[in-house]
Amino acid sequence: MTALDSALARWLDTHDQRLHDDLFAFLRIPSVSARSDHTADVAAAAAWLHGHLERIGFTTETIPTAGHPVVLAEWRGAPKGAPTVLVYGHYDVQPPEPLELWTSSAFEPTLRDGNIYARGSVDDKGQLWLHVAALEAHLATRGALPVNVIVLAEGEEEVGSAHLAPFIEQHRERLACDAVVISDSTMFAPGIPSILSSLRGLAYFQIDVTGPNSDLHSGMYGGAVVNPATALARIIASFHDADGRVAIPGFYDTVRPFPDHVRAGMRELPFDETDFMRHLDVAALGGEPGYSTLEKLWTRPTCEVNGMLSGYTGEGAKTVLPGVSMAKVSCRLVPDQDPETIRQLLERHVRSVAPAGVRVTVTALHGGHPWRADLEGPLYDAAARALTAAFGRAPVITGEGGSIPVVNDFARLLNAPVLLVGFGLPGENAHAPDEWISQDNFRRGMRAIAALWDELAPSRA
Amino acid sequence: MTALDSALARWLDTHDQRLHDDLFAFLRIPSVSARSDHTADVAAAAAWLHGHLERIGFTTETIPTAGHPVVLAEWRGAPKGAPTVLVYGHYDVQPPEPLELWTSSAFEPTLRDGNIYARGSVDDKGQLWLHVAALEAHLATRGALPVNVIVLAEGEEEVGSAHLAPFIEQHRERLACDAVVISDSTMFAPGIPSILSSLRGLAYFQIDVTGPNSDLHSGMYGGAVVNPATALARIIASFHDADGRVAIPGFYDTVRPFPDHVRAGMRELPFDETDFMRHLDVAALGGEPGYSTLEKLWTRPTCEVNGMLSGYTGEGAKTVLPGVSMAKVSCRLVPDQDPETIRQLLERHVRSVAPAGVRVTVTALHGGHPWRADLEGPLYDAAARALTAAFGRAPVITGEGGSIPVVNDFARLLNAPVLLVGFGLPGENAHAPDEWISQDNFRRGMRAIAALWDELAPSRA
Numbered sequence: 014m015t016a017l018d019s020a021l022a023r024w025l026d027t028h029d030q031r032l033h034d035d036l037f038a039f040l041r042i043p044s045v046s047a048r049s050d051h052t053a054d055v056a057a058a059a060a061w062l063h064g065h066l067e068r069i070g071f072t073t074e075t076i077p078t079a080g081h082p083v084v085l086a087e088w089r090g091a092p093k094g095a096p097t098v099l100v101y102g103h104y105d106v107q108p109p110e111p112l113e114l115w116t117s118s119a120f121e122p123t124l125r126d127g128n129i130y131a132r133g134s135v136d137d138k139g140q141l142w143l144h145v146a147a148l149e150a151h152l153a154t155r156g157a158l159p160v161n162v163i164v165l166a167e168g169e170e171e172v173g174s175a176h177l178a179p180f181i182e183q184h185r186e187r188l189a190c191d192a193v194v195i196s197d198s199t200m201f202a203p204g205i206p207s208i209l210s211s212l213r214g215l216a217y218f219q220i221d222v223t224g225p226n227s228d229l230h231s232g233m234y235g236g237a238v239v240n241p242a243t244a245l246a247r248i249i250a251s252f253h254d255a256d257g258r259v260a261i262p263g264f265y266d267t268v269r270p271f272p273d274h275v276r277a278g279m280r281e282l283p284f285d286e287t288d289f290m291r292h293l294d295v296a297a298l299g300g301e302p303g304y305s306t307l308e309k310l311w312t313r314p315t316c317e318v319n320g321m322l323s324g325y326t327g328e329g330a331k332t333v334l335p336g337v338s339m340a341k342v343s344c345r346l347v348p349d350q351d352p353e354t355i356r357q358l359l360e361r362h363v364r365s366v367a368p369a370g371v372r373v374t375v376t377a378l379h380g381g382h383p384w385r386a387d388l389e390g391p392l393y394d395a396a397a398r399a400l401t402a403a404f405g406r407a408p409v410i411t412g413e414g415g416s417i418p419v420v421n422d423f424a425r426l427l428n429a430p431v432l433l434v435g436f437g438l439p440g441e442n443a444h445a446p447d448e449w450i451s452q453d454n455f456r457r458g459m460r461a462i463a464a465l466w467d468e469l470a471p472s473r474a
Numbered sequence: 475m476t477a478l479d480s481a482l483a484r485w486l487d488t489h490d491q492r493l494h495d496d497l498f499a500f501l502r503i504p505s506v507s508a509r510s511d512h513t514a515d516v517a518a519a520a521a522w523l524h525g526h527l528e529r530i531g532f533t534t535e536t537i538p539t540a541g542h543p544v545v546l547a548e549w550r551g552a553p554k555g556a557p558t559v560l561v562y563g564h565y566d567v568q569p570p571e572p573l574e575l576w577t578s579s580a581f582e583p584t585l586r587d588g589n590i591y592a593r594g595s596v597d598d599k600g601q602l603w604l605h606v607a608a609l610e611a612h613l614a615t616r617g618a619l620p621v622n623v624i625v626l627a628e629g630e631e632e633v634g635s636a637h638l639a640p641f642i643e644q645h646r647e648r649l650a651c652d653a654v655v656i657s658d659s660t661m662f663a664p665g666i667p668s669i670l671s672s673l674r675g676l677a678y679f680q681i682d683v684t685g686p687n688s689d690l691h692s693g694m695y696g697g698a699v700v701n702p703a704t705a706l707a708r709i710i711a712s713f714h715d716a717d718g719r720v721a722i723p724g725f726y727d728t729v730r731p732f733p734d735h736v737r738a739g740m741r742e743l744p745f746d747e748t749d750f751m752r753h754l755d756v757a758a759l760g761g762e763p764g765y766s767t768l769e770k771l772w773t774r775p776t777c778e779v780n781g782m783l784s785g786y787t788g789e790g791a792k793t794v795l796p797g798v799s800m801a802k803v804s805c806r807l808v809p810d811q812d813p814e815t816i817r818q819l820l821e822r823h824v825r826s827v828a829p830a831g832v833r834v835t836v837t838a839l840h841g842g843h844p845w846r847a848d849l850e851g852p853l854y855d856a857a858a859r860a861l862t863a864a865f866g867r868a869p870v871i872t873g874e875g876g877s878i879p880v881v882n883d884f885a886r887l888l889n890a891p892v893l894l895v896g897f898g899l900p901g902e903n904a905h906a907p908d909e910w911i912s913q914d915n916f917r918r919g920m921r922a923i924a925a926l927w928d929e930l931a932p933s934r935a
Contacts, residue, residue, distance in 0.1 A: 225754040230875075231776075232876025235771075236774055236806065236875065237759050242779035243713070243714065243779050246711050247711040249704060250704075250707050251711075293687060294686060295686055295699065295700065298699060300697045310695070317701050319692055319791075319792060319795070319796070320792070321703045321784040323781060325781040326802070329840075330839040330840040332876070335780070341786055341787070341792070343793060345697065368760060369758035370756050370759060379790075414695065
């Protein structure tokens with residue numbers, strides 16, 4: 014087992030209190046990107062980060078966007094042939110409300126039961142900060158890094174990162190790199206370092222069914238006029254077969270199965286299905302047969318109803334035959350499904366099953382591509398060694414059922430592999446009151462990332 | 475062909491203007507039962523009717539209820555052995571709003587293009603009034619009626635007739651009769667007198683599907699958790715087979731087919747399906763195969779969705795897996811289906827098709843029995859002759875897809891056959907601006923009802 018270089022380890026031990034103090038100072042700045050009354054605080058957080066990166070030896074620039082600025086810091090003194098790594102994080106945070114549900118104040122970081130509580134502690138200031146600390150450890154002990162490093166910290170992640178893709182595109186030459194490293198996710202469980210290897214994509218639709226030109230009396234017209242609500246229910250029911258597989262013709266055609274060893278690893282994760290069901294208060298789970306729950310969530314595509322509306326939905330009875338009905342339906346996608354192809358397949362299917370007597374439109378509302386890491390490259394080997402060094406066990410491979418659009422942006426625009434290595438934990442309350450990061454994870458995270466720079470040096474590859 | 479007695483016909487001709495004037499006076503009273511600021515007007519309409527019935531020779535009483543009063547008038551001087559007939563109508567009207575859509579004022583009756591326009595002209599003051607006029611014709615020309623007559627006019631029909639059934643029950647002895655005659659419906663088409671022979675019943679439910687204990691992120695949970703909206707759609711889809719027949723087991727078991735000659739008569743009615751579709755702006759009709767559109771509406775039971783709600787239904791996309799879903803579903807019933815039995819069948823069916831992983835409740839919200847006239851009795855023979863005399867052609871038999879609860883109340887509580895003979899016309903705007911009754915139908919209606927009393931006399935039977 015690789016160990017973290019002892020000088021780096023010693024420096025991190027020695028400076029532990031100061032690194033905590035600095036993080037706490039960073040967390041005290043209420044950089045709520047969603048609220049215009051916090052614009053100055055967002056700018057202050059950018060300035061604070063800028064100052065620190067400059068002090069530890071990075072050439073730093075705060076670059077305005079149409080929204081909040083990007084802090085871009087570079088250190089390019091690595092030996093010839095060394096790779097360039099881009100570290101991405103964000104210095105903005107979610108609004109802290111409802112304030113009354115916080116045990117200690119959202120912007121007064123507090124250590125309690127081995128956790129650091131504050132808005133942004135895990136999402137993402139704390140995880141961004143452990144990268145900065147690892148960089149400082151290298152520069153302070155050796156005066157150099159084994160790889161070239163670009164730090165890109167944005168201030169709009171919590172409001173949709175609208176200006177990030179254009180920024181990357183505009184600075185594509187300057188941001189050219191061999192790997193992107195992001196710590197903005199969680200580990201599978203305490204003590205189990207995790208590499209997040211896949212994200213599902215999205216194809217979101219609205220289906221509108223139009224029947225008669227107005228709501229009708231269900232007594233006077235019922236039984237002869239095609240009911241748009243019934244028609245919509247039958248359309249939705251046709252999306253799955255009796256077993257729970259998506260029944261839209263062609264839906265699975267471009268699905269590239271996950272490697273057997275990745276699936277096997279997921280099945281071996283300590284996942285308690287009974288606890289999962291108890292947490293949700295359901296007596297049974299569903300979905301596609303032949304896959305474990307985690308495989309269903311991480312590796313398989315879905316077709317879910319997100320909303321449904323027709324006719325009278327108030328209290329009591331109204332005898333109306335609705336004139337229209339509407340559903341929001343979205344598919345979670347896995348590689349190599351394409352949102353536009355899925356739109357075509359869904360629309361064709363809906364048209365083929367819709368009864369005569371109603372008109373149906375399918376409107377695409379939102380789409381995003383799925384992403385999956387190629388886990389075979391040197392980046393992942395290095396990460397595995399670094400995490401093993403810091404946590405005393407090899408990392409597991411996890412997936413994520415949702416989407417993180419910036420990951421696709423980096424992969425696509427910079428054509429570099431992306432490593433998602435997070436140090437949060439389940440229940441961390443990101444976006445909720447009492448957000449926290451484990452102090453132990455914070456410390457091990459700094460060590461893991463410090464080790465990662467060494468593991469990425471050409472001599473180790 | 476039987477003709478109307480010439481003295482009656484002459485009297486109606488001679489007094490035509492006065493009968494119009496009286497109706498117009500009745501229509502000018504804005505007896506809107508739904509609005510407390512019109513309570514005095516409702517009472518004024520009752521008093522006006524009371525006064526007139528007394529003047530023409532009826533023993534009249536205005537009997538208070540917990541709501542608006544009942545005007546009860548009796549004439550019991552018919553020869554021994556003559557039947558007793560109860561005439562039901564209502565003197566209250568719908569609110570006139572929106573006022574700006576009336577061509578002439580709602581409470582200023584106006585003759586235009588051969589129609590009398592006013593709120594209540596057809597629903598139901600005009601149709602109640604033509605009964606009173608026919609009674610007066612008899613008493614004025616002969617000093618007597620060939621049958622005993624009870625006139626029962628209520629003031630709460632437009633707000634649900636909440637106090638009528640208790641009133642009938644309380645006065646059951648006094649209201650005992652051989653037939654109930656009601657004119658509060660429409661003819662099939664101009665020139666085609668119609669006997670409304672059936673009403674559908676109702677069994678109205680709310681179906682609630684509960685999945686996880688809160689809305690979930692559709693990315694993080696989609697594909698493993700049973701979606702309550704999808705589950706509800708599949709439940710609703712199971713209510714019909716691919717052909718449009720209701721597929722709830724046992725649903726049709728107690729349906730008593732309509733007589734072949736009644737079905738044949740309905741198929742011969744001049745019903746323009748193309749026009750019906752154009753009016754609704756639909757390209758095709760649906761429903762149970764093997765029946766004409768009118769048969770579907772009048773003689774066959776249905777299962778219709780009245781409303782449906784789940785998850786996010788606002789603008790744009792929200793990636794939520796809903797925690798709950800809800801549908802309002804109602805069955806229209808035909809004899810001898812029973813609302814309570816249908817509830818049991820539907821509930822059992824819903825439970826049998828609901829997937830594991832969600833909980834489903836079925837709540838009965840409203841129910842009413844179907845009604846069908848036995849068209850073979852002397853009442854209907856007399857009505858056929860009277861209508862033929864007034865309109866120059868035999869009446870057709872129609873049905874009604876909705877319910878008129880008071881009809882069941884009379885049939886059940888008084889155990890008497892009910893004759894529904896209406897003189898409204900399609901497009902009459904009952905409950906809408908520019909309500910009208912055809913002046914020709916008003917005149918022929920008075921003659922038909924005047925003839926009916928003679929046709930019901932024992933000498934004619």
